[in-house]
Amino acid sequence: MxxxxxxxxxxxxxxxxxxxERATQLAFDKLEGQTREQLVWLGAEPTATGCxxxxxxxxxxxxxxxxxxxxPGGRPVRPHWGILALHYLAVRTRxxxxxxxxxxxxLAAARSYASVYDGRVIGRLCGTVGREAEMLQTxxxxxxxxxxxxxxxxxxxxxxPRVNLRLVWHEPDEEFPPSATLLLPANxxxxxxxxxxxxxxxxxxxxxxxxxx
Numbered sequence: 001m002x003x004x005x006x007x008x009x010x011x012x013x014x015x016x017x018x019x020x021e022r023a024t025q026l027a028f029d030k031l032e033g034q035t036r037e038q039l040v041w042l043g044a045e046p047t048a049t050g051c052x053x054x055x056x057x058x059x060x061x062x063x064x065x066x067x068x069x070x071x072p073g074g075r076p077v078r079p080h081w082g083i084l085a086l087h088y089l090a091v092r093t094r095x096x097x098x099x100x101x102x103x104x105x106x107l108a109a110a111r112s113y114a115s116v117y118d119g120r121v122i123g124r125l126c127g128t129v130g131r132e133a134e135m136l137q138t139x140x141x142x143x144x145x146x147x148x149x150x151x152x153x154x155x156x157x158x159x160x161p162r163v164n165l166r167l168v169w170h171e172p173d174e175e176f177p178p179s180a181t182l183l184l185p186a187n188x189x190x191x192x193x194x195x196x197x198x199x200x201x202x203x204x205x206x207x208x209x210x211x212x213x
Contacts, residue, residue, distance in 0.1 A: 020079035027086035028067045034090060041094060043161020053085055056159055056204075057144045058213060060085050077213050080199050087196055088160050095190040100156065100166040100183040104201065107184070109194035121201040125167075126178045129209045133171055139208040140167070151181075159204060163191055167204075 036046050044051040050062040060077055061070050062085065069082035077085070104110050104117045129139045133153055145155035150168040158164045166183040182201050192200060207213070 020083070023083050024069075024079055024086070025067065027083050027090070028064070030090040031062075031064070031086055034092075038092065038094075039089060042089060042091065044089060051089070053089065054158075054161055055081070055085060055213070056157060056207060057142065060213075062086070062089065071213060080203055081213050084192070084196060084200055084203065085160070088163065088191060091191055093190060095162075095187045097162050098185040098187055100164055100185050102184055102186045103181060104184065104197060106186075107189060107194065107197070109189065113194050113198055117198050117201065120198065121182060121205055122180055124202070125180050125182075125205045125208070129205070130169055130178055130180055132178075133169075136169055136208070139210070143207055157204060159200065160191075163188065165201070165204060 039046055039051050042053075044053045044062075047061070049066075050064040053060045053062060059072055060082075061072065062068075063070070069077045069085060071077060076082075104121075105114050110117070130136050136153060140153075140155040140157075143157060145157050145167075148154040148156045148166050148168075150166070152171045153169040154166060156164050156166050163185065168181045168183060170179045172178045182204075184197065184201075188197060
């Protein structure tokens with residue numbers, strides 16, 4: 001008995017993939033009962049089994065019966081993007097559409113995530129696709145970015161129909177590397193929690209760097 005106890009392994013927490021699967025199912029639970037009128041207001045196109053939603057340069061197809069989020073060709077969307085889309089579609093209120101004018105650090109719930117945000121979003125952008133102006137311009141155009149005012153380059157991205165983000169980029173010089181700011185609508189927390197906003201910003205950077213949905 002003692003030998004068996006000594007080799008018995010303690011319970012292990014679920015891995016990242018299991019956590020994402022659980023988060024996806026919870027997001028579908030949250031979406032249950034959403035009205036057709038609200039889906040249309042959010043910019044989705046209702047279908048026989050769910051809806052279609054424009055996300056950046058492509059469409060997500062949300063099937064409520066099979067609980068899947070796929071691209072038009074049938075390939076499953078990566079879990080982080082799928083969860084973000086489901087959370088967006090589950091919004092019950094109708095927040096005013098605002099221009100992106102505030103930073104993540106300006107948000108009420110941002111304090112404990114600020115350093116994480118800077119590393120995972122701004123640092124990663126400037127270390128990859130944001131190293132050079134031409135590279136960033138090409139990537140932004142591919143995702144349907146619209147030129148905006150600010151910095152040396154700036155683009156607005158319609159990530160979801162009622163949520164757009166603005167990337168303001170400053171080119172490097174002899175003393176400083178490239179830098180950037182990602183601007184958000186002041187009421188973005190009416191759509192997403194702080195953790196989601198970090199993932200949303202990080203996922204936009206990943207798409208700019210060429211990662212698929």
